[in-house]
Amino acid sequence: MDFAFDARTEELRAKLLAFMDEYVYPAEAVAHEQRGRLASPWDTPAVVEELKAEARRQGLWNLFLPDSEYGAGLTNLQYAPLAEITGRSPQLAPTALNCAAPDTGNMEVLAQFGDEQQKKQWLEPLLAGEIRSAFAMTEPEVASSDATNITTLIERSTDGTAGTDEYVITGRKWYISGAMNPDCKIFIVMGKTDPEGSDIRRQQSMVLVPRDTPGVTVERAMQVYGYEDHSHGGHAEVVFDGARVPISNLIGEEGGGFAIAQARLGPGRIHHCMRLIGMAERAIELMCRRAVSRTAFGKSLAQQGVVHNWIADARVAVEQLRLLVLKTAWMMDTVGNKGAHTEIQSIKIATPRTVVDIIDKAIQLHGAGGVSQDFPLAELWAGARTLKLADGPDEVHQRSLARHELKKYVV
Structure with missing residues (x-):
């Protein structure tokens, strides 16, 4: 094991450290002040967009994705010291570099498991930082640390109006990171397509649910130790009440959600x-x-x-x-x-x-x-x-x- 930084990592570290000193740390107080004047506490302060533009200009963008087709093509060992630097200002730096959760995980899912249409419609604007996203897995009524407990249903339509070319999603989720941000346009929702299946790890699937889908209601923001965690776009309680999406919104295969x-x-x-x-x-x-x-x-x-x-x-x-x-x-x-x-x-x-x-x-x-x-x-x-x-x-x-x-x- 050799943990010495290679030339590319050293170059990116130097650029990122300078970016933090020149732009990010000074922006912390500015973002706090601007947020107090926003029409909604979930709107993005102007200084954040300025940071994103500068980071992209400097090539400090999508550093987390090891797939060079979509991201910087860094290994985990190369990315580790860079992520550490962003952790010094977790409210601003990861977002500025388009390396903030939950978008990072969602982009990884789409890059690895999404089909070409899903990548074009959702991955590309996420990579460009034009939209945000949320990952809807945790539920208030069950111990979601065991994903087999999840009760949200993803069922094929049986009402005859559209045949079986739609999924109907019913369930309640909470602490859904990013959902309060008005730029959040898409949810990746985990639920059960085969709740009676013999293999409890093949009962779950994931589907893409646009935020504006009828039947999707963002009910309230959830606080974290009294904080609203604006950097992630908040954490929300979300209800899916018969929300319908096309079968083509399935990520991967049925039963592949776990x-x-x-x-x-x-x-x-x-x-x-x-x-x-x-x-x-x-x-x-x-x-x-x-x-x-x-x-x-x-x-x-x-x-x-x-x-x-x-x-x-x-x-x-x-x-x-x-x-x-x-x-x-x-x-x-x-x-x-x-x-x-x-x-x-x-x-x-x-x-x-x-x-x-x-x-x-x-x-x-x-x-x-x-x-x-x-x-x-x-x-x-x-x-x-x-x-x-x-x-x-x-x-x-x-x-x-x-x-x-x-x-x-x-x-």
């Missing part, structure tokens, strides 16, 4: 972990700046022993996590997502847990300011804490990882 979801979540999990490391680095930087600039009980915070421990422990933890994430990226590139299963689960367990603790210490060092809007720490904490749930809660990954380990010892 496998597609697994293919989508693998890269998504590592992307989150890459960005989490950037969030931790931002927290350490803020911690150190605060420590050398504040005095308590007659000496600077930087002279307090407990602060030394926090900073040292944070540095050790981040270096460990980065190596594990890079190893995972390397394995995904060399042996595939299935071969990197253990490593993907390991980083998904370890990274959010550790980064939450690092950000929490940074908040503590900032006192009341740490939980205020004057620093990004509270919002960083909320985002990191959410990732202990998103893409499968820690306990699900721990269960799977433990069972994999135990198999080695079962005679």
